[in-house]
Amino acid sequence: MAIPIEELDQETLIKLGLTKEMSKPREYTFTKDQVRTHGLNVMAVISKLSQKERRRVLQHCLKINEV
Numbered sequence: 001m002a003i004p005i006e007e008l009d010q011e012t013l014i015k016l017g018l019t020k021e022m023s024k025p026r027e028y029t030f031t032k033d034q035v036r037t038h039g040l041n042v043m044a045v046i047s048k049l050s051q052k053e054r055r056r057v058l059q060h061c062l063k064i065n066e067v
Contacts, residue, residue: 046058
């Protein structure tokens with residue numbers, strides 16, 4: 001004999017993992033504006049390279065960034 005979910009109290013639902021807890025909004029310390037600024041700074045350093053060369057350099061950067 002099963003108990004309908006509607007009959008369970010909130011505490012039991014949370015313990016069973018059947019409800020989503022209210023998530024707090026994301027707070028970023030690294031703003032979009034800072035990302036854009038740093039992105040432009042990086043592109044300025046490699047601006048003399050062709051697009052293909054820039055892609056290769058940036059892919060290498062991503063590879064060495066993985067820890």
